[in-house]
Amino acid sequence: MRAVLIGMAILAATSAYGFEAYQLRDDEIDLVKAAFSAALKDPDSAKFGKFSAAMKDDQTIIVCGTVNSKNSFGGYSGAAPFVGEINTDSHSFEVQKLAQTDAEMAQVLVRCQNAGAMPAL
Structure with missing residues (x-):
């Protein structure tokens, strides 16, 4: 819980410097979904x-969102926030963090806030 509070304090103090809001195209959304399908x-x-996205100065796209999927027991585990990057040169997506704990959730939210791409929770 302490990590979440610290994360929220950092979240409030940061800005989206060096990022521009970005609207994902359908093929980019498919790329994100395909990366999760593999994992x-x-x-x-x-x-x-x-999904929420922002483009960095170097044309890398930060993607934030949530995903809910079945766990080993066959039940849904709840929507988990994630952050990842689309490399526009190689047209590939890499998941950087899929939150599994409160501390990881704080990390994801801070990263997304810094990029100006907060996911709808």
Whole structure:
């Protein structure tokens, strides 16, 4: 809980310097979803929330959002926020962090806030 409070304090003190709001194209959304399909236990169960994105000065796209998928027991584990990057040169997406704990959630939210791409929770 302390980590979440610290994260929220940092969140409030940061800005989106060096980023510009960005609207993901359909092919970029498909790229993000495909990356998760390769990593989840039950890729067909993935339910995504709204995506939010921002472009860095170097043309890298920061993508934030939430994903809910089935766990090993076959039940949904709850929407987890994530942050990742689309490399526009190689047209690839890398998940940087999928929050599993409160501390990781704070890290994801701070990263997304810094980019100006807060996911809808």
